[in-house]
Structure formats: structure tokens, C-alpha cells
Amino acid sequence: MPRPKSLTPEDLAAAALAVIDREGLPGLSMRAVAQELGMGTMSLYRYVSERTELEALVLDLVLSTVDIRPPESSWQNQIVALVERVRDAVARHPNVIPLTMAHRHRSPALLRWSESVLEVLSANGFTGARRVVALRCLIGYLIGAMQLEHLGPLSGTGTAVMAGRTEFPLLAETATAARSLGDEFHHGLAVVVRGLEGS
Amino acid sequence: MPRPKSLTPEDLAAAALAVIDREGLPGLSMRAVAQELGMGTMSLYRYVSERTELEALVLDLVLSTVDIRPPESSWQNQIVALVERVRDAVARHPNVIPLTMAHRHRSPALLRWSESVLEVLSANGFTGARRVVALRCLIGYLIGAMQLEHLGPLSGTGTAVMAGRTEFPLLAETATAARSLGDEFHHGLAVVVRGLEGS
DNA sequence: CCCTGTAGGCGTGCGCTGTACGCCTACGCC
């Protein structure tokens, strides 16, 4: 048995995450991560076979911190809590948001989370197609809304431009209102959960 | 007045879209588009200042075909129709789906569409924060769900793997059910719209 | 304690990317 590995996959992911946090997602390159670790670029390929795999590792690291045990409450509140925990975890590293969509299958942490959501749904009368639709709705909203608020949220700089346009009066008005609105994610999630009740 | 331009922005977008349809989004490069048009790479920069701008042009071309006039029906059906028209238009060019999120502000077609959605909402009692949340929900679901079904949908090849895992029994069962489910997008959208009713 | 086989670490190089810069020339107007 020769030379042991000097890095765990977590070490690798942590280094990549540090780069992403510091320089943004476009700053993530194999060379940058290698430098972060003080090793040669090609050494990384002893741990991952492609760059994509490294990205998946980063996502899983971020998501591994979320508590998947639903709180004691109504099932609606349980779902809301589970979804918002993922959002909070990801919000701590906003630059990884685009990775969420791309690598969601390959993250064991997210699979565990999904299983937990399904348990809550199942225990409250959701089965078959209705449960499939419910999970898709939640994941779709979660990831869609996170991306929305990350790169050019309705309440952001991008909308300041829209607010000035007179050709889209309602859009301008909505953009203005959005800037003073607090937690859009939470309110939207409430809408989705209410929709699930009646499905 | 010297030499006139030989291309319209639409020509440029159409060429880029052809490349994307044929070779996928990673196949989109300035060189590839230039070759598609039979011109030199750098000539493209007479029409766009960056690659990003070209991508936005492509998205707008795809979305420019959607009819933004709501049908005569209940406001719920009007919303559903508007959302599904965007989905249908984008589904005709699945490879552009990732561009939807990135460039949604810069597409006049999508701005016009948003304005139309807001008109329907406004005419049916949605104002202020409630209207902001409604629009965000719809766009979030639209873009999130499109991405979900595009790259590794729940009912897809990726889920065949999950269906085999015994560590996530509910996820496996759900994945199996998903493969036989017809229009997941439609059912999910119905959930969101129902949620809006009670908001 | 040395020797050996395994596998970790990495230097080089290739084909690709976006795009800055500057030249050449086709063209509409006077």
C-alpha cells in the first residue's frame, strides 16, 4: 500500500467553495482550486474525474448542513421549514445557486432531503401522482425562486431600469413595489403550499 | 454613408439558434456562429458587443413567437394559457432553456409577456404586494419547472437510477410513478394557480 | 533495514474559448 491520499473529498469541496465565495462562480477553475490547495492542477484529477464532479461536490458540501428532520407542527409548516432551510443554506453561499439546478441529482444531501419531504407528504395523504406533482412543485419553486432572487431579483438593480419604462406601466409599478417588499421567497412559498392543500 | 450592414439582429439570432439546436448549448461559440453565417469570427462583434448579448438575442427570438393576448376565459385559465405558451415556445428549442433564467430581463418579448400577465392579475383584484408575489411565483415556477424537466426530469433517465436505490424508498417510488405521469408541468401549474386564488 | 510495487503528485502540451487591436476594402454620397 503506497502513499495515502492527502485530501478528503470534503477538503477539495471546501477549497473550491472558498474560491467560489471569494471570486464568484466564473472564478472557479481547476487551476484556481489547485492553487488554493497549494498543489498542481493535475493533482485534482486524482480525486475527481471532471470539473463537473467537483461542482457536485461543492453543492453537496453546502447542502450537507441542512437539518432534514421536520419540526413538530402542521404538515404545511413542516414543508415550509424544510424548503426554507435549503434556501437559507444556499443563501449563505449565493454564488453556488446556479449549481443547485445542474447537480441536484448527484447530491446525496439533496436526495435525503427529498426523501424527508416525501415522508411528510406521505404521512398527510399525498400518494401517487399527487405526491409526484407536489414534490416537483416544491423543488421547481425552490430552485426557480432562488435563481430569480440571485441573478437580478425583481427587487434589485435590474428592476430600477424597468421602473423607469413607461411602455410597461404595470411592470414598472410592480418593480417599484417589489423593492420595498420584504421576504418575497416566503410569501411565494406560502402560495405554493396553499395550492398543494387543495390539490 | 458607407457599406450597409448585411445582417439583421434576427439573422444573427437565427444562426446562433440553429447552432444551439444542432449542437447543444455548449456548442455555441462565436466561431461556430460565424461559420454558420459564412463570415469571420470578429465580424459578429459589429452586431453584438459580447457573447452574452448574442445569447439574449437568441432568447428573445424564441420568445418573440408567443402570443401575449390572454384568451377569453376565467383569469385562472388566462394565466395558465399565458404560462404554457411560453413553455411551449421554449420547448421547441430545449437547449435554450438555461438562457431563459440568465437573460430574462433583457428580452423585450418576456417583458411584454410579463406586462400582459400583470394586466390579467390587475383586472382580477391583484394589487400591491400580492401582485408582486403572484408574478414572482409564476415566473419562478415557469423557469424552475422548465429547467427541471429539461436537464434530468423526475420522469427521465436520471431517475431510473434513483428508482433502484433502496435507501430512499419513497424517492424510488416517486421516481417510478413520475415516469408514467403525463404532463407534470401542467399539474404543477394548476397547483400554483390554485394557491394564488387564496392568497 | 533495505527493497520493491503501487499510486499520489505534477509538468508539459493541445485544442478550444472569448475578444482586443488594427488593417483592408466595399460602398453610398458629393
Added chain:
DNA sequence: GGCGTAGGCGTACAGCGCACGCCTACAGGG
């Protein structure tokens, strides 16, 4: 017919992911 504008493009550069193959640090067996 000449001119000036601006379209078209060739070259070049920095950076990317990663294939390949060498060197060597190390754990185990004699």
C-alpha cells in the same frame, strides 16, 4: 470619379479543461 465612413476579418493572447507520462513518497514483505 474620388472620398470618407464603417463593415468585414486576420492575427494574437490569455485562459480554460484535461490527456499523457514522468518522478517519487510511501507501506509492506523479506
